[in-house]
Amino acid sequence: MDSATNSLIFSNVEMEETETLLLLDDVKDTAQNVLKYWDFEIQPSRAHVLFSANYTKGYRYSFKADYYIHNLKTKITTPLISDQRGDIQYAGWSTTGDRIAFVRGNDLYIWSSGKVTRITHDGGVDIFNAVPDWVYEEEIYGDTKTLWWSPDGQYLAFLRMNETGVPTYTVPYYQAGQDVAPGYPLNLDIRYPKVGEANPTTTFHLFKVGEERAVKVEFESFEPHDRLITEVAWVTDDHSHVVFRTMNRVQDLEKLVLVDVNAGAKTRVIRERDGTDGWIDNNLAITYIPNSNPPSYLDLSDHSGYTHIYLYSRDGSFPPKPLTSGNWEVTSVSKIDIKRGIVYYISTERDSTERHLYSVSLTNPGTEKTNLVDVKTPGYWDASFSTGGGYYLLSYNGPNIPWQKLYSISADGSKRTLVRTVQDNIALKARLAEYKLPQSRWSKLKHPSGVELNVLERLPAKFNPKKKYPVLFNIYGGPGSQETGKQFRSVGWDMYVGSDPELEYIVLAIDNRGTGYKGRAFRAPITRQLGKLETQDQIFAAKEWAKKDYIDEKHIVIWGWSYGGYLASKVIEANTEANIFSRGLITAPVSDWRFYDTLYTERYMKTLEDNAEGYRTSAVVDVTGFKSVRGGVLVQHGTGDDNVHFQNSAALVDTLMRQGVTPEKLRVQWFTDSDHTIRRVGQNRFLYRQLTDELFEEKRWKKEKKHQWDKK
Secondary structure (H helix, E strand, O other): OEOOOOEEEEEEOOOOEEEEEEEHHHOEOOOOOEOOEEEEEEOOOOOEEEEEEEEEEOOOOOEEEEEEEEEOOOOOEEEOOOOOOOOEEEEEEOOOOOOEEEEEOOEEEEEEOOEEEEOOOOOOOOEEEOOOOHHHHHHHHOOOOOEEEOOOOOEEEEEEEEOOOOOEEEEEEOOOOOOOOOOOOEEEEEEOOEOOOOOOEEEEEEEEOOOOOOEEEOOOOOOHHHEEEEEEEEOOOOOOEEEEEEEEOOOOEEEEEEEEHHHOOEEEEEEEEEOOOOOOOOOOOOEEEOOOOOOEEEEEEOOOOOOEEEEEEOOOOOOOEEOOOOOOOEEEEEEEEOOOOEEEEEEOOOOOOOEEEEEEEOOOOOOOOEEOOOOOOOOEEEEEEOOOOOEEEEEEOOOOOOEEEEEEEOOOOOOEEEEEEEEOOHHHHHHHOOOOOOEEEEEEEEOOOOOEEEEEEEEOOOOOOOOOEEEEEEEOOOOOOOOOOOOOOOOOHHHHHHHOOOOOOEEEEEEOOOOOOOOHHHHHHHOOOOOHHHHHHHHHHHHHHHOOOOEEEEEEEEEEEOHHHHHHHHHHHOOOOOOOOOEEEEEOOOOOHHHOEHHHHHHHHOOOOOOHHHHHHHOOOOOHHHHHOOOOEEEEEEOOOOOOOOHHHHHHHHHHHHOOOOHHHEEEEEEOOOOOOOOHHHHHHHHHHHHHHHHHHHHOOOOOOOOHHHHO
16 A cells, blocks of 8 residues: 555565556545545455445444445446445455355355355344354454355355344443434344353355355254354365364364265264363364375364474374474464475464464474574564465564564575565654653563463663552453563553653563463363462462562552453452452453353353352452452443443442442443443543543552541
């Protein structure tokens, strides 16, 4: 994108040439006005560009829009369909670029040279074809679509979700998107399966181009009510085979089902795994190896105790072969280079808080890996490779100022040559040098259980080890997450509270047990008991930091959002004995896991029927710590939160009030109609100013004479 000329530029790094693909002023809507587009996708042949416009946000990933096809040769722009009304849920080119699959009204269509074919006819309120419902979008795919073209573009695989029987949760919007509230709120009904309730029933379908209708593929794995389809991938050079991963409801058993398309969609289970010591992560990492013989694919698995790359044969002709191994984890496969026989990947081999780029032989598993970046120094790297594997864009993402460089790779893969620096961020470096910003330092905290906890400590800009500073524990702590990674930290609120001379807080992040990138033995112990070990670890860390000479042990605040809000609540609940935390800031928390969705909660807690005691103890119910915490707590939540429902904070506050938590210990702030991000009409600014006020009040707190009613 060239903002100066308002054009799309195509750069050929091999020929070192650039060309203007199109002038965006040439793209017009049906009224012949310049199209105010939201996003675009270039056809593989580069003859057309598909634009989305008239965007309306759905949930976290989903949205609706109008779509336009722009012909680069004729400069003519035409709507995807003539009667679109900002109601298309997804549209995208096929793998071969000669068709567009799109979804409207939960039904699947295919566009080809101006002709539209309707593939499904049952889409509606309860039936989702080729797009996910709320819970699959949020917890499984993190995407707007559940459709996959075959490599040759002749078949389309997709999922159908039936929400009949899934209970409805109603989210009221009091302003209803207006400046002046209507007499009645606008109610949004969401099929939202909470713990113990019915999940959507999901089925797998195939459509052959040229046919009139799709075919439902019958298969055996788990019972329909106990079955999730969590990944789909074509494992062929054409359309002969497609595989999909199924899991049981609580996601600790899995079966991979292979479909032989040319044999009448015959199916068989080709892999199984028992992960009942915890849960099985859905890495969405199945990647076919083109032109492999026998046909093979790569996948990530932590069955050895750490997440690594494995080579699998499609037909089971050889046992799985590990391409990587060790007490560290592969976070992603960056590229499979068939021509050079190399697999590139990102891993935590140097440290669990870091990411380095390596390569390993695809043809000779077990041979020594190659380091593509400096592994002797801390770093957080990523890489994007060209289709042919001859070039890659290397991104240094921290801990220092990020930069990007383009490299070429020799024909045998042994040599890498710098082509040019794409972004050096010198201007950013100079700009940041003008400010006094907190300094980050990383460390390990030895826990009594024997594990090490990763710690990120941000020290005030003018840190003096002879002074004493208040502390803010900025926590998340959810399963598989990481807050202590060594990526570059943008200037945000946590940096502000360490820079403001009236605040000068030390900000701490602790990755407790259950968080990611330290192996299965570190993650799995939280199974069936969310909130228990995480709380112990945060309190342990606070006690250890309180012993340090530069810490003001009387002013240790804890704040978290979402899972972090839940964990902050559990920490305050358990704060009675040590009373180490002086104030709690709780934003958009879960307060009782019975209120959250099945696919996330039951993955870790299992079913309510099977683990009633675990659910009881994981809920925030004991108010003793809330009564004793000196500075009290602030609870914040958006009333329009479709993810962590406002119900959680409403129930928490009701519990606190009913059991005698007094007004000076409890402050509550709702944000009208805001979702989980709390960004509606300037509310995000209000939220952070309120948090800042809390920290300011905490720092200047002095024991005042109590009012008469506080003595009673």
